[in-house]
Amino acid sequence: MVRTDENDHSSTNLPTSDTTPSQTGKKKRHRAGKKDQSKRHRRQEREALSQTMIDDDSESIETPAFELRSVEAKGLGLFATRDIEVGERIIQEAPLFILPKSDITNSLIIESFINLQPDQQVAYLELCAHTTCIPRDETEVEKTCVAEGSVSNSTEVHTPENPGDGTGLSEEQIDRRSCASDMQSFPPKGLDSGSDGGSICKSPNADSCGGDPSFRQTYKLELPGPEATTPSPLTKQSGFDRSIVDNPFEARIWKVNGLKDALEATTTTTDPDMGSSVHDSSDDDQYQDVSAVEMTASLAARVVNIWRTNSYMLDDGINLDHAGVGMAPSRLNHSCSPNVYVAFNSTSGYMTVQTVMPVAAGDELCTAYINVTDMQRTERRALLSAWGFECGCVACADGRDESRRRKIKEIKTRVGVVKMAMMEDLTAIPAAQLEQTVGDLLDQATLMEEESLFGPDLADVCFGAARCCLILDRREEARQLQSEGLKVLLRGHGLDNPICLAAFQAGDLCEA
Numbered sequence: 001m002v003r004t005d006e007n008d009h010s011s012t013n014l015p016t017s018d019t020t021p022s023q024t025g026k027k028k029r030h031r032a033g034k035k036d037q038s039k040r041h042r043r044q045e046r047e048a049l050s051q052t053m054i055d056d057d058s059e060s061i062e063t064p065a066f067e068l069r070s071v072e073a074k075g076l077g078l079f080a081t082r083d084i085e086v087g088e089r090i091i092q093e094a095p096l097f098i099l100p101k102s103d104i105t106n107s108l109i110i111e112s113f114i115n116l117q118p119d120q121q122v123a124y125l126e127l128c129a130h131t132t133c134i135p136r137d138e139t140e141v142e143k144t145c146v147a148e149g150s151v152s153n154s155t156e157v158h159t160p161e162n163p164g165d166g167t168g169l170s171e172e173q174i175d176r177r178s179c180a181s182d183m184q185s186f187p188p189k190g191l192d193s194g195s196d197g198g199s200i201c202k203s204p205n206a207d208s209c210g211g212d213p214s215f216r217q218t219y220k221l222e223l224p225g226p227e228a229t230t231p232s233p234l235t236k237q238s239g240f241d242r243s244i245v246d247n248p249f250e251a252r253i254w255k256v257n258g259l260k261d262a263l264e265a266t267t268t269t270t271d272p273d274m275g276s277s278v279h280d281s282s283d284d285d286q287y288q289d290v291s292a293v294e295m296t297a298s299l300a301a302r303v304v305n306i307w308r309t310n311s312y313m314l315d316d317g318i319n320l321d322h323a324g325v326g327m328a329p330s331r332l333n334h335s336c337s338p339n340v341y342v343a344f345n346s347t348s349g350y351m352t353v354q355t356v357m358p359v360a361a362g363d364e365l366c367t368a369y370i371n372v373t374d375m376q377r378t379e380r381r382a383l384l385s386a387w388g389f390e391c392g393c394v395a396c397a398d399g400r401d402e403s404r405r406r407k408i409k410e411i412k413t414r415v416g417v418v419k420m421a422m423m424e425d426l427t428a429i430p431a432a433q434l435e436q437t438v439g440d441l442l443d444q445a446t447l448m449e450e451e452s453l454f455g456p457d458l459a460d461v462c463f464g465a466a467r468c469c470l471i472l473d474r475r476e477e478a479r480q481l482q483s484e485g486l487k488v489l490l491r492g493h494g495l496d497n498p499i500c501l502a503a504f505q506a507g508d509l510c511e512a
């Protein structure tokens with residue numbers, strides 16, 4: 001951050017059910033074949049995830065930017081296969097499904113799952129499900145997280161009505177992942193809402209943000225997107241009964257025709273290549289013998305848990321009123337100093353993942369599940385427990401100096417007061433207080449950079465400072481701050497995101 005001269009500033013279990021002796025016999029016969037299926041399926045997933053990257057301009061095939069690998073104590077994760085510049089888009093993917101946040105119920109999640117294509121259902125069921133909600137009957141509890149050694153013993157039931165974070169933390173501290181924070185809203189971003197302030201940001205490789213052609217590179221997964229129109233066989237024949245799924249934790253069963261084929265293709269056992277038990281199939285053989293798969297209460301619970309573990313708040317720049325699950329973003333693990341940002345483009349309907357700092361080949365790609373900017377380790381730990389792990393990132397290392405994030409919090413509190421006052425009556429704020437706020441925001445930006453926090457929160461800090469400078473008629477600084485904020489925003493979102501367009505337009509005010 002540079003000050004200007006003028007200012008100093010688990011295994012994945014499919015539903016269990018009782019098996020008959022004849023089924024047990026068939027189990028053995030099927031096991032060898034299923035192991036092959038398992039391997040094949042994992043390979044397919046890896047191939048899909050590391051599908052070649054197409055350059056928008058030349059259509060040349062580029063080296064895939066990442067691969068899916070197992071990582072100790074985390075399950076699977078995404079790793080860079082080459083050096084990746086800051087601001088590069090590495091994933092662009094239509095979410096499997098999107099739900100309006102205000103309406104999310106267990107039944108809606110399950111209904112959406114049922115309406116997926118069979119191959120999408122299989123892909124969905126492969127995702128990690130941290131057990132945040134459980135069947136009423138504890139014997140049915142599925143310990144489903146693939147993370148080795150991080151299987152949760154949580155017995156807290158989280159429902160959309162009862163997010164159950166149990167942390168006592170404020171809404172502002174809950175971030176974009178919708179896991180435990182399911183029904184909580186994240187402060188809307190954008191120029192007017194997130195004006196936490198800012199400064200002239202000199203981010204790593206900031207120059208590569210705007211004009212670099214790699215910025216426009218896209219990575220597409222093959223999964224059918226929301227525009228796919230072929231109705232799933234499940235939609236028509238499922239015998240779907242809302243009253244049952246409204247409480248999927250009751251020991252009740254309903255039929256879902258058509259899932260059988262899909263499930264036959266699923267991973268069935270530990271994949272030695274991946275090194276983690278992804279899905280124990282021993283209870284799935286029931287699906288080999290029936291034409292209509294029974295969707296058990298435990299499967300329903302699993303579907304809900306997968307949603308809770310993997311869904312992201314989809315930020316359209318104004319509201320955070322939707323959430324969605326994307327296959328590749330779901331494989332991103334958490335870091336309190338994240339190197340990628342998951343955004344949603346409300347125009348194209350794609351979830352995108354872009355690097356917010358340079359990434360070296362072999363580095364793990366990590367996003368932040370929660371708002372990490374100003375939270376202390378204990379607060380972060382409390383929130384992240386909803387995903388069943390204790391963060392081992394650099395920022396969480398024992399003995400690490402926490403003073404910077406503490407100072408950021410203090411500044412945010414001070415700036416928050418000014419922000420509120422600005423919303424009420426802009427003219428009532430003394431110039432001296434605005435000057436102080438600009439200084440505060442520049443300090444915050446510096447602290448964030450020192451903490452390797454280069455996500456869009458940093459852009460909001462810049463925009464806030466730009467706004468204060470504009471009111472103070474310090475136009476040149478306002479212009480520079482706005483431009484720095486835009487660079488930061490572009491890194492995380494990309495030029496095509498309407499959030500950036502809105503910020504560009506707001507920038508015109510500084511020029512005027």
Ligand SMILES: C[S@@+](CC[C@H](N)C(=O)[O-])C[C@H]1O[C@@H](n2cnc3c(N)ncnc32)[C@H](O)[C@@H]1O
Pocket residue numbers: 073074075076077127128129130145146147150309310329330331332333334335387388389390391392393
């Ligand atoms: C969205 S999934 C991420 C991908 C997941 N690792 C997988 O295998 O599919 C979230 C889960 O990953 C694991 N996880 C994510 N970040 C982690 C971290 N920093 N340390 C340990 N486990 C982590 C937790 O089990 C969490 O519930």
